[in-house]
Amino acid sequence: MDACEQTERVDSASRMILATPRQLFRTYFDAEKMKSWRVPDGATGTYSVLEPQPGGRFCLNLLYSDRAEIDGPEAAIEIITGTFTEFLPDERVVEAIRYTNADAAYSGMMTLTLTIEPAKVGSKVSLHATGMPPALEVTAHRATLAAALRRLALLTE
Secondary structure: OOOOOOOOOEEEEEEEEOOOHHHHHHHHHOHHHHHHHHOOOOEEEEEEEEOOOOOOEEEEEEEEHHHHHHHOHHHHEEEEEEEEEEEEOOOEEEEEEEEEEOOHHHOEEEEEEEEEEEOOOOEEEEEEEEOOOOOOOHHHHHHHHHHHHHHHHHHHO
16 A cells, blocks of 8 residues: 555444334434434433434533543533434435544544445444544444444344
C-alpha cells in the first residue's frame, strides 16, 4: 500500500434476527424501543428528540453510573446528537452522529449505517460505523455494536 493511502476504520457487527425487515425498521418510530436496543450496557438513557425521517434529528442523553463513581459526574454524561441522512424503509438507515463527552478524546463525528436484508427465516441485520473518535477502542466498540444487535433481537424476536 502506498504511504499516502489510508484506509478508513470500519467497526461492524452483523446478526441474523428472527424478525421481518418491517418489524426491525419500526423500532425507529418508538423512543422506548429505540432506547431499549440503542442505549449501551451499563448506561441509562433517554431520547429527548427522535424524528425518524430523512433529515430528521435525534438526541440521546446517556448516563454511565460506573464512570461517575470513578471519574466524577461530568465523566458520566454523554450526549449523542445526529441526523438521519438516509432512511429507506425496511432496508437501510444512515446516521450522522456527534458524540459530546467531557473527555474530548471521545467526542467527535461518526457515521452509523444499519442495513436489513431479508432472509428465508428472519433478517440479516448489520451495523457499520466509520469516522469514530480516535480514543474509541476497536474491540470495545465492535462489542458495543454486537450488544446492540443482541438487544434488538431480544426486542423483536
